Amino acid sequence: MLKLDKECRIIRKLILKTIGTLGVGHIGGSLSIVEALVVLYANHMNCDPQNPKMAGRDRLIVSKGHSGPAVYSVLARKGYFSEDWLLTLNQPGTNLPSHCDMNLTPGIDMTTGSLGQGFSCAAGIAKASKIRNDGATIYAIIGDGESQEGQIWEASMFASQHKLDNLIAFTDYNKMQIDGTIDEICALEPLDAKWRAFGWDVVVVKNGHDCNEIDSAIRFAKFSNKPTMIILHTIKGNGISFAESAGVDSHSMQVNKELLAKAMEELEKAIID
Amino acid sequence: MEMRQALAKELDRLMEINPNIVVIDADLSKPNGLMALKKKYPERAFDVGIAEQNMASIAAGMSSYGFIPFINTFTPFATRRICDQIAISIAYAKQNVKIIGTDPGISAEYNGGTHMSFEDIGVLRSIPDIVIFEPVDTVQLSKAMPQILDYNGPVYIRMFRKEISNIFSKEEQFSLFSTSNLQKGNDLSIFCSGLMVQETMKANEELSKIGIKADIINVHTLKPLDKPSILKSVKKTGAVLTVENHNVIGGLKSAICEFLMEEYPVPLKSIGINDKFGQVGKIDYLKKIYKMQAEDIVKAAVEIKSKRKN
Structure with a gap:
């Protein structure tokens, strides 16, 4: 997985460049989900960047749609569009808005941003795939703060009731939301027990930035006869010291030229190492 | 004929022809007259339980896969309760979902104020790209359904569900987009x-x-x-x-x-x-x-x- 670790550092660099162009953006929640995205697209997603709407493809619904900059960086590396596009994030007329938009960006499978909704959409897509019997796997990523939305649990019951074993979801459990820590605002624990109680298989990944652990969890989930929730214990702003130290304030933050240059230096060094 | 019977009959006819139609209910398929569809098409007509916002977004997801979902509930729950799901998962995402709301306005009768939607058209009218249709009788509803199906985009069907005398004759022309x-x-x-x-x-x-x-x-x-x-x-x-x-x-x-x-x-x-x-x-x-x-x-x-x- 050394190759994937290196790819993760490249993705972080692209996220920084993407957000740094405008000088502000959702950096914390983009950085916490990098490894999951990289492992998915490197090892698991059956998709074709030359044919983004390929029938029967695996799909990824990033229900925490504000992680757009991370998703766009991975899609660009995968070849869905030129890396130059990343510099247009949130610029007038861009194809890369803050929150994921299936009608603007090649490779985005569902428009998300109003939290909770994307997860229900993912359940609907998994149900649709079952009816078509096309063998696709549907992946979804939700946030921990997003898990406070009632709609998440409505969708989880639906997935269980309809035996959607083709649905594999991730919780980006970085323990932070805009107004404070998850525990301060509205705690989720025991999160794994909650998902089990809702009829899902659960895999807890203790280090959500370990590509090996994530890969093993996905491989397990593929053999489950239930929908599976992979709980990723992550760090908000992971891999960039100024974002990590900003904590809850990294949700959406200013990235000035000095911070950008310093962070790039950190990452360059890490890539060379 | 009751409006809900006309709805069920037309959906059944269209589902036989078009394998992409799915019918999704939120625990009101019985009062909306759609129970028989669930028996006839167990894969394509199903209930999500009392979870209207989930129903709307599930429908959007299925639409993104090429299905044409018809979601059904009472008007207040089909509109004001799931306004954001309609706005974002369905309309903004350009999904082809048909929303059926029954018991509009005073026709909610003994269900009273909580179920009596006097604002549902207002709630949806300011969301771009939604067609809002309110049939008068079973003739109009039956004639409208194939046209609603042909329209690629969200349509809100605001309909009385019980017995009503027909105003229109079967011979009259009907166009969804003409008065x-x-x-x-x-x-x-x-x-x-x-x-x-x-x-x-x-x-x-x-x-x-x-x-x-x-x-x-x-x-x-x-x-x-x-x-x-x-x-x-x-x-x-x-x-x-x-x-x-x-x-x-x-x-x-x-x-x-x-x-x-x-x-x-x-x-x-x-x-x-x-x-x-x-x-x-x-x-x-x-x-x-x-x-x-x-x-x-x-x-x-x-x-x-x-x-x-x-």
């Missing part, structure tokens, strides 16, 4: 919708007796408005009466006013709910309480005719 003329006249334009069309025709019997010949037009599709037909009528009559089973804020009156104030302002009166909440009662009782009876329509018609512009 339906019920009577030609020059004295005033009456624009009416849904449940209130029958009441308007009752009022028309009295208007005829006193020599008033109204141009009576059924605005079954409130969005997009058939502007040319409305303008043509108003230029002829110079006065407007709107009649609707909805708050006069946000519904038919608002839509007509918004258009005419820019194009051809004329004196206008309205019959509908005057910014009140619902309450329990039979339809006839509620029509009396909210001043939506034929006699109220007659009175308003006489008054507005006297103020006509022409």
Whole structure:
């Protein structure tokens, strides 16, 4: 997985460049989900960047749609569009808005941003795939703060009731939301027990930035006869010291030229190492 | 025939032809008359339980896969409760989902204020790209369904679900995006919708007796408005009466006013709910309480005719 670790550092660099162009953006929640995205697209997603709407493809619904900059960086590396596009994030007329938009960006499978909704959409897509019997796997990523939305649990019951074993979801459990820590605002624990109680298989990944652990969890989930929730214990702003130290304030933050240059230096060094 | 029977019959017919149609319920398939579909098409007609917001987004997801979902519940839950899911998962994401809301306005009867939607059209009308359709009878509903299916985008079907006398004949032409003329006249334009069309025709019997010949037009599709037909009528009559089973804020009156104030302002009166909440009662009782009876329509018609512009 050394190759994937290196790819993760490249993705972080692209996220920084993407957000740094405008000088502000959702950096914390983009950085916490990098490894999951990289492992998915490197090892698991059956998709074709030359044919983004390929029938029967695996799909990824990033229900925490504000992680757009991370998703766009991975899609660009995968070849869905030129890396130059990343510099247009949130610029007038861009194809890369803050929150994921299936009608603007090649490779985005569902428009998300109003939290909770994307997860229900993912359940609907998994149900649709079952009816078509096309063998696709549907992946979804939700946030921990997003898990406070009632709609998440409505969708989880639906997935269980309809035996959607083709649905594999991730919780980006970085323990932070805009107004404070998850525990301060509205705690989720025991999160794994909650998902089990809702009829899902659960895999807890203790280090959500370990590509090996994530890969093993996905491989397990593929053999489950239930929908599976992979709980990723992550760090908000992971891999960039100024974002990590900003904590809850990294949700959406200013990235000035000095911070950008310093962070790039950190990452360059890490890539060379 | 009951409206819900006509709906079920038409959905069944269309589902037989089109394998992409799915019907999704939120624990109201029994009152909405759709239980038989679940038995006949167990894969494509299913219930999500009492979870309307989930239903809307699931439908959006299925639409993204090429299915054409029809989601069903009562009007308040089909609109105000899931406004954001309709706005984002369905409309903004450009998904082809049809939303069926039953028991509009006073037809919620004994379910009372909590279930009595006087604002549902207003809630949805400001969301771009949604077609809003309110059928008058089973003939119109049956004729509209294939056209609704052919339209690639979200459609809100606001429909009474019980027995109703037919106004339209099977032989009449119907177009989803054109108004339906019920009577030609020059004295005033009456624009009416849904449940209130029958009441308007009752009022028309009295208007005829006193020599008033109204141009009576059924605005079954409130969005997009058939502007040319409305303008043509108003230029002829110079006065407007709107009649609707909805708050006069946000519904038919608002839509007509918004258009005419820019194009051809004329004196206008309205019959509908005057910014009140619902309450329990039979339809006839509620029509009396909210001043939506034929006699109220007659009175308003006489008054507005006297103020006509022409």
